[in-house]
Amino acid sequence: xxxxxxxxxxxxxxxxxxPERKKRKSPLPWFLLAPTLIVLxxxxxxxxxxxxxxxxxxxxxAQLMGVPAxxxxxxxxxxxxxxxxxxxxxxxxxxxxIFCVFFTMLLGILIALLMLRLNKGFKxxxxxxxxxxxxxxxxxxxxxxxxxxxxxxxxxxxxxTSITGNDWMGxxxxxxxxxxxxxxxxxxxxxxxxxxxxxxxxGLSQVPGEVLEAAQLDGTSPFQRFRLIMVPxxxxxxxxxxxxxxxxxxxxxxxxxxxxxxxxxxxxTNTIGTYIYQVGMAQGxxxxxxxxxxxxxxxxxxxxxxxxxxTLKEEEL
Amino acid sequence: MKRNxxxxxxxxxxxxxxxxxxxxxxxxxxxxxxxxxxxxxxxxLRVWLVGTDTPQDARDYLIETFESENEGSTLTIEEQAWDGxxxxxxxxxxxxxxxxxxxxxxxxxSAFTSAGFFADLTEDYDALGGDDLLQGFVEAxxxxxxxxxxxxxxxxxxxxxxxxxxxNEIPTTLDEYISTAKDNTTDDVSxxxxxxQDWYNALPFVWENGGFIAEQADDGTWExxxxxxxxxxxxxxxxxxxxxxxxxxxxxQETDLQVPFCEGSVGYxxxxxxxxxxxxxxxDAEVPGCSDTYGSDLAAFALPGADGGAAQVFAGGSNIAVxxxxxxxxxxxSALEIMLSxxxxxxxxxxxxxxxxxxxxxxxxxxxxxxxxxxAAANSKLTPASPKWADVxxxxxxxxxxxxxxxxxxxxxxxTALDEQIESILNS
Numbered sequence: 001x002x003x004x005x006x007x008x009x010x011x012x013x014x015x016x017x018x019p020e021r022k023k024r025k026s027p028l029p030w031f032l033l034a035p036t037l038i039v040l041x042x043x044x045x046x047x048x049x050x051x052x053x054x055x056x057x058x059x060x061x062a063q064l065m066g067v068p069a070x071x072x073x074x075x076x077x078x079x080x081x082x083x084x085x086x087x088x089x090x091x092x093x094x095x096x097x098i099f100c101v102f103f104t105m106l107l108g109i110l111i112a113l114l115m116l117r118l119n120k121g122f123k124x125x126x127x128x129x130x131x132x133x134x135x136x137x138x139x140x141x142x143x144x145x146x147x148x149x150x151x152x153x154x155x156x157x158x159x160x161t162s163i164t165g166n167d168w169m170g171x172x173x174x175x176x177x178x179x180x181x182x183x184x185x186x187x188x189x190x191x192x193x194x195x196x197x198x199x200x201x202x203g204l205s206q207v208p209g210e211v212l213e214a215a216q217l218d219g220t221s222p223f224q225r226f227r228l229i230m231v232p233x234x235x236x237x238x239x240x241x242x243x244x245x246x247x248x249x250x251x252x253x254x255x256x257x258x259x260x261x262x263x264x265x266x267x268x269t270n271t272i273g274t275y276i277y278q279v280g281m282a283q284g285x286x287x288x289x290x291x292x293x294x295x296x297x298x299x300x301x302x303x304x305x306x307x308x309x310x311t312l313k314e315e316e317l
Numbered sequence: 318m319k320r321n322x323x324x325x326x327x328x329x330x331x332x333x334x335x336x337x338x339x340x341x342x343x344x345x346x347x348x349x350x351x352x353x354x355x356x357x358x359x360x361x362l363r364v365w366l367v368g369t370d371t372p373q374d375a376r377d378y379l380i381e382t383f384e385s386e387n388e389g390s391t392l393t394i395e396e397q398a399w400d401g402x403x404x405x406x407x408x409x410x411x412x413x414x415x416x417x418x419x420x421x422x423x424x425x426x427s428a429f430t431s432a433g434f435f436a437d438l439t440e441d442y443d444a445l446g447g448d449d450l451l452q453g454f455v456e457a458x459x460x461x462x463x464x465x466x467x468x469x470x471x472x473x474x475x476x477x478x479x480x481x482x483x484x485n486e487i488p489t490t491l492d493e494y495i496s497t498a499k500d501n502t503t504d505d506v507s508x509x510x511x512x513x514q515d516w517y518n519a520l521p522f523v524w525e526n527g528g529f530i531a532e533q534a535d536d537g538t539w540e541x542x543x544x545x546x547x548x549x550x551x552x553x554x555x556x557x558x559x560x561x562x563x564x565x566x567x568x569x570q571e572t573d574l575q576v577p578f579c580e581g582s583v584g585y586x587x588x589x590x591x592x593x594x595x596x597x598x599x600x601d602a603e604v605p606g607c608s609d610t611y612g613s614d615l616a617a618f619a620l621p622g623a624d625g626g627a628a629q630v631f632a633g634g635s636n637i638a639v640x641x642x643x644x645x646x647x648x649x650x651s652a653l654e655i656m657l658s659x660x661x662x663x664x665x666x667x668x669x670x671x672x673x674x675x676x677x678x679x680x681x682x683x684x685x686x687x688x689x690x691x692x693a694a695a696n697s698k699l700t701p702a703s704p705k706w707a708d709v710x711x712x713x714x715x716x717x718x719x720x721x722x723x724x725x726x727x728x729x730x731x732x733t734a735l736d737e738q739i740e741s742i743l744n745s
Binding site: 060061062063064066067152170174175242262263264265266267268277278281282283284290 | 400401404405407411429431432433434564566567568570571577591641706708711712713714716717720721724742
C-alpha cells in the first residue's frame with residue numbers, strides 16, 4: 001500500500017521536471033527506502049489493517065484466546081452509528097478539543113511573543129520552565145493535578161477558602177462534568193503549550209527585523225504588525241500546529257482516563273479515547289471498539305487532509 | 318564505488334532486519350512447542366498478586382518453598398492494582414508475555430474462565446484441596462463443569478471504630494446502625510465514612526430490605542433488582558447515610574481509608590478486615606497508620622441485619638489460576654499447590670484473611686475483629702453468577718450510580734437507569 005503511494009510522486013517528478021534523470025533506473029532508492037518501508041509496514045500498516053479487519057468481525061474476549069472470529073459485515077458500524085451514546089461522546093470530544101486547541105494556541109503564541117522580547121537570562125529561564133512542563137510524563141502530571149484539586153486535602157480548596165473566606169473544603173472539582181473538563185483542560189493545555197510556544201518562537205524569530213522596522217516607521221500598531229506581517233510569515237507553521245493540536249486533543253486519552261480514576265462520573269466524562277477503551281478493553285467488545293477507532297481514523301484523515309495537501313504543494317514548489 | 322558500498326550496506330541492513338524479524342518469529346514458535354511437551358523443566362515463574370492483601374510472610378514462604386522444591390527455577394511476585402485489573406489481565410493473559418499464575422477477584426473470575434484464559438485444573442482439584450476448599454469460591458472458578466480458578470482467600474467486611482470517637486453501644490439492628498451513625502456526625506466527624514464510589518458497602522442495605530442485584534429467569538434472561546421495592550428502600554437508606562452521616566467525597570474511592578480514620582474524623586468504617594493492618598501500622602511506617610492514637614484501641618463488629626444478627630454482606634476475596642498461555646504450566650501448578658497448601662493458608666489465616674481451606678480457619682486469630690469478620694462471612698452473598706458480570710464492574714456503572722446517589726439524586730430514577738444498564742450488559 002505504501003509503496004504505490006510513494007511511486008507516483010517519484011515517477012511524476014522524474015518524468016516531469018527533471019527528464020534527464022529518467023534513464024537512470026537505479027534500484028538504489030528502493031534499497032535505501034526498504035528498511036523504512038518495512039518498519040512502517042510492521043508498526044503502522046499491520047495494526048491498521050488488523051483494526052479494519054476486526055471492525056467487521058464479532059471479536060470478544062474468547063477470540064483473543066484463539067476462537068475463530070465470525071464475520072458480521074457492517075453490523076458493528078450500524079450499531080455504533082445508531083447508538084446515541086456514541087454521538088454524545090463524539091460531540092463532547094469536539095467541544096473539549098476546540099476549547100483546548102483555542103487556549104493552547106493563544107497561550108503558546110503569547111509566550112512565543114514574550115520570548116522574542118525577553119533578555120537572554122529570562123529567555124533561558126522561560127525555556128527551562130517550558131521544557132520541564134513538556135518533559136513531565138502525562139500520568140505523573142495527572143496525579144499531581146489530582147492532588148492539587150483534591151476534594152479534602154487539595155491546595156486549590158485550601159487557597160480558595162483562605163482567600164474568599166467561604167468554606168471550599170470538601171468541594172469536589174471532578175463530580176460536575178463541566179468542572180471536570182475544566183481541570184482536565186488546564187492539565188492538557190499546560191502540557192501542550194510548550195511545544196506550540198517553542199515552534200512559534202522559532203518561526204517568529206525568522207521574521208526579518210527590517211520589515212518589522214519599516215512597518216513601525218510607517219506607523220503601524222504592534223497588533224497590526226503581528227496580524228499583517230508576522231502571521232503571514234508563519235502561516236504554514238500555524239496551520240500545521242493547529243492541525244496537530246486538533247488531532248492530539250481529539251484523541252486525548254491518558255489525562256482523561258487518569259482523572260476519571262481520581263473522581264467524577266465516567267459515563268459523563270468519557271471522550272472518544274476513553275470511550276474506545278471502555279468498549280474495547282474494559283468490556284471486551286473488540287469488534288465495536290475497532291469500528292469506533294476506524295471512524296475516528298476517518299475523521300482524523302479528513303481533518304489532516306488539508307495539512308497533507310498543503311505539505312505536498314509546498315514540496316512541489 | 319561509493320554508491321556500491323552504499324548499496325551493499327543497505328542490502329546488508331535490510332537482510333539483517335529481515336533475519337531479526339524472522340528470528341523473533343521462530344523464537345516464539347519454538348518456545349510454544351517447548352511449553353507443551355516440557356514436563357518439569359526449570360523456568361522462571363511470574364506470579365501476579367493483586368493489592369497488598371497478601372501478607373509479606375506468605376510471599377516469602379511462597380518464594381522460598383517454591384525455589385527449594387524446584388531446583389534451578391525462580392519465582393517472582395509482581396504486585397498489580399485492583400483498579401483496572403480486568404483490562405490488564407485481558408491484555409496480558411492473551412499476549413505472548415503472559416504471567417504464569419494470577420490472582421483475580423472472585424466476581425471477575427467468570428469473565429476469564431468462560432473465555433479460555435485459564436488452564437483447566439479439573440484433574441488437580443483433589444490435589445489442591447478438594448472438598449476442603451471454600452465451595453462458593455470453587456463455584457466462582459468453575460465454568461461448564463470445568464474447574465479453572467481455585468479459591469485463594471476470602472475477606473469479609475466488618476465495621477471498624479474506635480471507642481475514642483464512638484461512645485454509644487454497638488448497634489444491634491440496621492436501623493440502629495443508621496441512627497447512631499447520624500447521631501455521631503458533626504462538621505468534623507463522619508458518623509460513617511462512605512466515599513461515593515464504594516458500592517460494595519451498599520449491597521447489604523439492598524439485600525436486607527429484600528432487594529437483589531440481578532436474578533436469572535427460567536428463560537435465561539437477567540432481571541436487575543435495584544429498582545425493586547426492597548432495592549429502592551435499601552438505596553434510600555444508603556442515600557440517607559451518604560448524605561447525612563458522611564463527609565467523605567461523593568465521588569471518592571475506597572482507597573487509603575486509614576487516612577481519614579487516623580485523623581479522627583471517622584465514626585464507623587465499613588471495610589474489608591485487612592484494613593486493620595493499615596490502621597494499626599506505625600506512624601512512621603512507609604504507609605503510615607496510627608498505632609499510637611486512634612488505632613490503639615481499634616475495634617470492630619459485624620454489620621447488623623434488619624432484624625438483628627449479622628447482615629448479609631458482600632463476600633469479597635480472590636481466586637487464583639494458572640494462565641492458559643503460561644510457558645511452564647507444570648511449574649505454575651506446583652506454585653498453585655504451595656499457595657493452597659496448609660502451611661501457606663495458615664499464614665493467611667493468621668493474618669485475619671479467611672483461608673481458602675475450611676480446615677485452616679482454626680488458625681484465624683482469636684480477636685474481636687476477626688470474629689466480626691467471620692460472623693459477617695457466615696452470612697455473605699455473591700454478585701450475580703454471569704460471565705458478563707465483570708463487564709458490569711469494569712464499565713463502572715455501579716460506581717457512577719452510587720456517586721449520583723451520594724450527590725443526593727433521585728433514587729428511583731437512578732435505580733431504574735442502573736437496572737437498565739445492568740440488564741443490557743448481562744443480556745447482551
